[in-house]
Amino acid sequence: MSKRQEAKYKIDRRLGVNLWGRAKSPVNKREYGPGQHGQRRKKPSDYGLQLMAKQKLKGYYGNIGEKQFRKLYQEAVRRKGDSGENLIQLLERRLDAVVYRMKFAPTPFSARQIVNHGHILVNGKRVNIPSYQVKDNDVVEVRAKAKNFAIIMESIQSGERDFPDYVTVDTGNFKGTYLRAPNLADVPYPTQMEPNLVVEFYSR
Incomplete structure (x- = not known):
């Protein structure tokens, strides 16, 4: 089993969301993160929110590699229009x-x-x-x-x-x-996606 496939069993709990809306998601039973410190809750920083938005989007599409995901971001920024919407359209065209x-x-x-x-x-x-x-x-x-x-x-x-x-x-x-190609509102994500925060993460 590849590392990407193994990740799908952990990413839901790590992010604290049912990323694919599946009945088998471990978040349905335990909404806190894995490990002994998983139940600690702290308010995330702006950077933390941006990072989580990126991890959710990457994870949802099968845990896309960082190099490939960054290329999609760069293409989204290069195109006319809203970069966040462009990113979603490029992901949905895969x-x-x-x-x-x-x-x-x-x-x-x-x-x-x-x-x-x-x-x-x-x-x-x-x-x-x-x-x-x-x-x-x-x-x-x-x-x-x-x-x-x-x-x-x-x-x-x-x-x-x-x-x-x-x-x-x-x-x-x-x-x-x-x-x-769909707009963000057209895509049936089971959880809220924030591509604008992903754009902010890469444009820091």
Whole structure:
């Protein structure tokens, strides 16, 4: 198991939030952090709030590496418009995020794995790069050989999440269309995300 996959069992408790809104989250039983000092509460500094906002956003998308996340921030700042909204749009255009939104995978971690293993097609071509930026009206589908995988079938039939309105999904054919990049308010985060604090963190 990779370090990223191991992290998903700890990140909820460390941040004190049910990051993916899952019933299995340890925060549902223990809202305090891990370790002997986990129950101590102190008011975080501005830096602490910014750092936590960054960790929540990185963690939500499968614990993205720092180097890759910083690149996304730099691209978000380079583009016109609100940098925080730009960052969310770039994250939501990642192929592994789109696979997760279309419910072809139960978690962002498994979505990354499914993409890495070459089980996803974009406009009919196999793409195995999780960070691949999906464009408006791109068609994303599960390869024929993978449509019978239990993890994919169970995920798409699960009532745990709904499809956001910026994707359409043909569940019978395991195929969907990415309609547009969402605004922050459109993204169904189970917990509050603050990309503006992430921008402040990097712009210090």
